[in-house]
Amino acid sequence: MKIIILGAGQVGGTLAENLVGENNDVTVVDTDPTRLRSLQDKFDLRVVTGSGSHPSTLEEAGAEDADMLVAVTSSDETNMIACQIAYTLFNTPNRIARIRASDYLRDMDKLFIPEAIPIDHLIAPEQLVIDNIFRLIEYPGALQVVNFADDKVSLAVVKAYYGGPLVGNPLSTMREHMPHIESRVTAIFRQDRPIRPQGTTIIEAGDEVFFIAANQHIRAVMSEMQRLEKPYKRIMLVGGGNIGFGLAKKLEKQYSIKLIEHNKERAAELAQQLNNTTVFYGDASDQELLAEENIDQVDLFIAVTNDDEANIMSAMLAKKMGAKKAMVLIQRRAYVDLVQGSVIDIAISPQQATISALLGHVRKADIVSVHSLRRGIAEAIEAVAHGEENTSRVVGRTIQEIKLPPGTIIGAVVRGDEVIIANDNTRIEQADHVILFLTDKKYVRDVEKLFQPSPFFL
Known part of the structure; x- marks a missing residue:
């Protein structure tokens, strides 16, 4: 192309x-x-x-x-x-x-x-970031949550901690713990290296676990990997730009929101435009201001100014003063790897969100959406199966019959309104939305070819 x-x-x-x-x-x-x-x-x-x-x-x-x-x-x-x-x-x-x-x-x-x-x-990068942060607020403890098939199914990334029932046990025991909930672990990253998940794979504390489940089951599966965090109530936002304003607008009906903006005129504007958000004019790295606003009672501190250093430093200060979790917006890719998982719990990259959205439109075959994961190393794809058994490499075949590229797993199939968590015997039908996970995105072209029907393929 x-x-x-x-x-x-x-x-x-x-x-x-x-x-x-x-x-x-x-x-x-x-x-x-x-x-x-x-x-x-x-x-x-x-x-x-x-x-x-x-x-x-x-x-x-x-x-x-x-x-x-x-x-x-x-x-x-x-x-x-x-x-x-x-x-x-x-x-x-x-x-x-x-x-x-x-x-x-x-x-x-x-x-x-x-x-x-x-x-x-x-x-629209700002809207993508707002949606991304909102999903993380809906699922406390998740590192990333991406939706597919009109929000019927999601892929979530969580870190396994001691206290999660599955930690220290093989994956196969998850079905015993949750016999009525279908889910599939699509990948495990241990010390930054991918492990292909099997029934005998032991989940260790510190593992980054990627799993697919219907949206209503995400929290139940998360509870297998870590003690579930309580839903957030009190949220402090820093930065009243497009992202800060959009987030406050989206969150203020459900949560107690405080917003700090360092520009006096902008703070006055925000106070008029937001109905249930308390807006402060000030500096988020001012210890007195944070103490006065009871930072030690804040469940989630989110810094979304356009200054990476200011976001990082204010979040570190907030955590030191008692904020339970901190999330920051970071423009520079190098900084994302440096800070995530340290004092700062989650780093949000607007570039990564934008690239994901762009790739969904650039891909060949009928690719509905693409989500870049692990800072661009891995990828999750929603592809639509087209053709018939004699023109398609996937339609009419079970997953075990499909020659998937290395490190590629089919996690779920959405057929109309039905979410099918995939196993080896799941058969792909015409018009199915197939959710795939790639631990190495260099095989994306091979996946595209799989889903491109050809009149010459027999």
Whole structure:
């Protein structure tokens, strides 16, 4: 596939890295030649220096015969104009844009249509992060929760701790503990190395366990790996930008929310716009302010400013002063690995959320959604099975008959409204939504080929 990426920042660079590794023909466009040179030194791709919204730049990048344009520059306006020009002048068939400003998103149904601004798929990073954090708040103790098949089934990641009934026991005993609940452990990472789960595999404290279950059973399965945490009640947010405001708006009806914003005018705006949130003007690293607001009674401290260092330091201070858990938003990928699992319980990467959303649109075959896991090493995919037994490598076959790539497990099949937790004898049917987990994403292309029906396959 010939793909043009506009923007060589963290998202554009990471996306290029992903797509080049899957044998796509990638061209990256940016106004900064230093960034482009750095990418070209690392990966096998073309670069073009110039503005992505200029017709001459798009022409040089090969828009006339490109299969897809992905506009992820830091400017919403550049992304929108680039999609308009690609559609009008070059007839580029697929156009994806990252749009961040809430003003545009408010009227997205009227704006982003072929007759107005022709964007096929819209990626809104702030909303993705809000949804991601909200799911983690719904499931205290989870490191990551991703939904599939219209929220019928989820893949959750939890760390196993002493006190969980399954810890120190083989996986096969989980069925004895929960005879009426279907779930499947799709992977275990032990000291950063993947272990293929089998019935005889002993769960050890410290294991990162990935499992699939119907949404209503997620907490029950989590209780096998660790003592269930009590639902959060009191939450403190730091940062009143789009993410902080969106989170407060979504949470304030169910939880007791306090929000700290360091800009006086913005704090006054938020106080007017939020109904049940207590807004403070101040600095989240001010010990007196935190003490006055009873930080020691806070169940969850969430720092979502656009300053990584401020988020990390305020969260560390909050934990030291008694906050039970801390979650931070981190832009720099290197920082995510440094802080997660230390004093800070969960690090949220907006880039990772954005890449997941983008990959779902870029993949071949009928891929409904993609979720990047373990900082991009692993991947979970929802693919739709098409064809008949003589045209498909999966339809009409049991899972044990399907030649899955190494490190790939089918965790669940969703058939209409029915969630089927997969086993070796599960048979795939036409139109099934199949949830797969890959411990090594380099085999993504092989999975795509599996789900691409061919008239020549017999």
